[in-house]
Amino acid sequence: MEFVLLGGIAVLSGGGALDLGPARQRCVLAALAVDAGLVVSVNRLIDRVWGEQPPPRARATLLNYLSRLRLLLGDAGAGAAIVVRRPGGYSLQVERSTVDVVRFHDLCEQARAVDDEQAVVLFRQALELWRGEALTGVDGDWVEAERDRLHHQLLAAECDLTDVLLRLGHGEDLVAPLTTRAAQWPLDERIAGQLVLSLHRAGRTADALAHHRQLRAHLVEQLGTEPCTALQNLHQRILDTDPALTPPSAATMRTAITGAPAATAEKPIPRQLPAPPRWFTGRGAELARLDQALTAATVVISAIGGAGGLGKTWLALKWAHEQAERFPDGQLFVDLHGFSPTEQPMAPEAAVRRFLDALGVVPGRIPTDLDAQAALYRSLVADRRMLIVLDNAATAEQVVPLLPGSATCTVLITSRTRLPSLIDRHGAQHLRLDVLNRTEARSLLAARLGSARAAAEPGAVDELIDLCGGYPLALSITARQAATRPLTEVAAELRRLGLEVLDHHADPAASLPAVLSWSLHHLVDEHRTAFGLLGIAPGPDTTPPAVAALTGVPPARARKVLVALEEASLLERRPNGRYTMHDLVRAYATTIAHNLPDDVREAALVRAMDFHLHTAHSAARLLDPHHELHQPDPPAPGVHPFPLSDAADAMAWLETEHATLIATQRAAISLVRHDVVWHLACALDVLHFRRGHLRDGYASWRAALDAAAHLPDPVLRIRAHRFLGSACSRLGLDEVATWHLDRALDLAVRHRVPTEHAHAHRALMAASGLRGDDRQALDHARHALDLYRSLDHPVWEADALNAVGWFAARLDDFDTARDHCHAALALHRHHHNTAGEADTQESLGLVAHRTGDHRQAVDHYHQAVALLRNLANTYQVANTLDDVGHPHAALGQHDQAREAWQEALDLYEQQGRDEDAERAQRQLANLALATESIRPSDAS
Incomplete structure (x- = not known):
């Protein structure tokens, strides 16, 4: 089987062409074949086949094409080539010599590494593989770019062959092809030089000089530049009529420099390279x-x-x-x-x-x-x-x-x-240069330790790779230490002591901290201080505004600090203006931070925490303006929260900084900043709820409850119990949830806080509903409604009205449900509470579905989904999609039901909601059975 990519895109088997079907399918094969043996990601395949605007179901179509290719290739070649699924994408497994583009590259590389006589043979073999235009039969932006790249490689090979032939004394025989090539590439100075030299050798010196003049005129006119130095030198040599085409003064120059006679002077050939690295792997x-x-x-x-x-x-x-x-x-x-x-x-x-x-x-x-x-x-x-x-x-x-x-x-x-x-x-x-990937790191350890020993202890090898983070010097140091010690012992020591194990006081070149320290010698004090502070800053990465807060300098200076550390390769810039450190570099930076005065270090952490806390607080207000948020204390002097323009901006910032905000809460615990711990939990609650980060929400409020015990305001303790109870309820921890929620209710009554009294009933209502006790949930909803009305808070009242309506509907009291839900909807719309409006549309959908008005139910549910998507509330989007599948199924709209339940299943799985995911899977399975059972009657 032969894969032709240079002179077409076809698959030949036994001399006969194999029908590859549609052009897009042929393009899929081309996209795999150019990287034969390598893994090509699905996203890259989609980009290569469809470009920047793939169709809506591009992924499904691509998988269909790949499935067809597997069958076609299997039928044609009995395993000679196969498309296989690999981690990260797909790969065309095929003998390299059967892919022309690979054979072409290999032959060219071999030709460039041998003497001229052999190079001629190899280059000609490579060029004979070309039979017309590359990648014929397919089109698209990627194909055009790939075709252009291949043709430039063809040109490079042709030029390399011409250079070899010129060195071997050829000339006149090259004039014709070079004339054609020069006409196609009129400004290519390499081709022009080859043509000038071949014309001169053919006895056509006047034509050679004329072509040089013509090229120079074109370069000056179109590019505003003179010919390159090599072409100018060749022109001068021709004018000097030197048949050897070497400067006549070369021998004289060597004599003047070296002091040796011209007849005996030879150019010294220095060979100064140190020995090649013995343990080099990968790269x-x-x-x-x-x-x-x-x-x-x-x-x-x-x-x-x-x-x-x-x-x-x-x-x-x-x-x-x-x-x-x-x-x-x-x-x-x-x-x-x-x-x-x-x-x-x-x-x-x-x-x-x-x-x-x-x-x-x-x-x-x-x-x-x-x-x-x-x-x-x-x-x-x-x-x-x-x-x-x-x-x-x-x-x-x-x-x-x-x-x-x-x-x-x-x-x-x-x-x-x-x-x-x-x-x-x-x-x-x-x-x-970056760290080694896992395969390269494993090869390095195997080379140092011996492949048998590395294979005998794969777990310890993997742990060493993880602990060293692929850092070559760290891996070499641990390999040296493991030469006389068990791998598990070295890994345990590295895990326990960290960077200290990689230090060597007697030999700085064998010490990672010492080697890293040399990068600091060229930095000013401000940059060294910033490097140390970045080592202890919360979070896996950072941004210029956060660094400005951490270091206490203006934003412009913070950016200069980051540039200096990036230039020193101590910091890596990632997409979207984020900066990160390798774990071992961060560990070294932490040692630098501990050399700073305690007050400098603590003030920097306080500024960093305040920056993230106050920006998160602003984000929470934008996302849920009707939510009751305690205002944290003012930030440290000079700290300016990151400006957020709207709710979408707020959600994007919270999601991007989520890991850093969680780390900031942990750092606040270490610094005994109880108020920051509590306020961060409150600011993060809207993100955790809407995105279904249930376990993060639980951990955050667990820490907030511990912090609230040290704060003077009893309301903060009440809220911590309430939010923690709600988080437990969503995780199915019903007994723990009930304890915390009852505690919140008891404290609210004892401290006479009517707002928290009402909120506690509403939280108990939600918990009761999640465990299936609709009657008790309705009782709590009515208590909450009475209390909210007495507080004259219309949005909270609307929430409670909707809750009464929801549970009344679940108990088949549909008149009560409609009345309360319509009243809630009017209040939510009047006060522009989108989240409440979405909840109420879902309740009305339930009422309509249970009373048999499935079309109305679908309409209400879809309105709810649209509102929830605008809020980026994927947690409730999943619930509502789950609900809307039922009226779709009742209406016989099986495709719509399947689509809704499939998306709900995907979201449940992303959010770790196992029970909900199992229910969605059962619904999909039952739907499939129902669809199959009605097909015969449809056909009849």
Whole structure:
């Protein structure tokens, strides 16, 4: 079976084409085949097949296509190729040699790594795979982009083959294809140079010079630039009529520099690369990125950034040794000591001097001025195919004098900072290094410990990977410690002592804290302090406004602090302007924080807590303006809550910051800030209820009840019991719920707080209803209604009216139910209480359904769902969708019922509501049986 992707998209089996069906299905196969053997996510497949505007049921359609492809491929090739489901997506499992695009890439890579004679054969084999336009028979935005990418790779291979042929002495035979290629790519300077040289070798020097003039005119007119240095040099050599096409003064220049006679002077070929790393594993994607950078441009400066201990130097050396044959004129290497425990960063003059020594320059002939030294260095490496590795750079100023001016050299730089000016001014391609993934981390430990030992203790290996977070230096340190100790013992010690286990006082290079500390040497005090405070800040990540509060500086300065820490690779910027630290870096930052004065540390935490508390409080007010919220104490001086514009903005902020808010409550417990603990529980309650975070709500109010015992206001204790009781009720903890709610009612009566008295009855009503005691629930609802009326609070009265109506309907007292619900609906609408209106529409839906008016029931339920979706109340959306399925089913609208119950089931499962999910599954199963049973009569 042959998968053709370069000259079409078809599947051939035994010489006959296999019918792949619709174009979209063919596109699915293409989307898998270009990444044969790799996992492609469902979202990426949808994007490749349909682009930015997929149809409403794109996922279902895609799965249908994949199912058909499995059958087609299985019938055609008896297992030669198969589409398989993998964690994270789908993969086309097929022999690599059967996919032309893979064969093409492999042959090109082999050709670039062998001598010229072999390269010609391999390049021609690769190019013979092309039979027309790539990916014919399919279309779409991704296909067009992929087709364009493949054709650029075709052009690169054709140009590489031409370079090889030119080095082997070809010329006249290349004129015709190069003329065609130059007409297609009139501004490509590489093709133009090849054509100029082939014309010159063919005896058509006048045509060669004319083509150079024509190209130069086009470049100046259309791009405002002169031809590149290599093309200008070739033009000059032709004018000099040098048949060897080498500068006639080269030998003279070597004599002047090295002091050796012209007849005997030879260019020294430095081989300065340190030994390749013995334990290097993984990093396939990063190595591939470096390969792409090398082939994508003539001059490549790849800056590898990342925190200390991530393996930047190892990656650079691994790649350099693998690609050494591409640099026959030598490799230069220097450690610039940008981040070192004992040495200052190396001066550029010292680094240039080392390179000049390696290039054979007589010491007495080396200029004293840095600019002159750099110019001499650039002259010596001009037109030589060399690799220059600049390791551990601190600043761009260290690096710039070491950059060659030749288009034939490649520079590889490692640094803990991004060196932005190199990216902006010199076109450096930044390759950010991250921690190892689980597979790579497991391979590293297996290499260090021995595969047999790693396989014998998989649980301990997995725990070490988790504890080290994939950090290469941490993994290496633990592997060293485990050489003479059981893995379980090392893991237990690391779990108990943390960063302390990864320290080594005698050898800083073998100590993760020491290696990380070197990144702080270049930071000012303000940035070091901020780094420490971020280590103890609550939450898994942070934002600039939160950092401004934590550090007590204006927002503009906070952003500069974050940029400085990001540039030092101590902080990572994530999408949507969020910043995070690796767990081990955070652990080190925590040690820095503990060196700060206690008052500085505590004041920072207080500011951070106040920022999150007051923003959460504002969010809760926007989400439920009719909810009774206690106002917390004013925030610490200089703390400004994040501005929220509307309810949607408030819900988005609460959801995004949920983990941080939970962590803030825990931090407030540690700092004995009981008021913050209580107020955060209250502010988070609307999110926890509407999103169905039942266990988070329980834990939050459990902490709030403990805090309320230390607060003077008895109302706070009453509310904590009430909210905790409600949280227990939703979790099915009926006995605990009843105890807390009865306690809230008793305290409200004892302290004569009529509002809490009413609220307690309403909470008891809800709890009674959840456990199925509708009669008792109705009694509590009536008590609440009487109390709310005496308080002259119309929204609360409307809530109680609706509650009476709901439970009256459940007890088949439909007249009472209608009267109370219509009265509630009028009050809710008058006071613009959307949440109450949604509840009441649901109650009216129940009344209509139970009295046989199923169409009216559907209308009420759908109105409720629409209102609840606007409130982002997915907890009650699930309940109402569950309810609306029944009148749909009663009306014979089975598709609508199935859709409602399926969405309800999905929400129940997301919210961990197991009993509700089981009920929804039973309803779907019964619906399926009912649908099957009526099909014969429908057909007849």
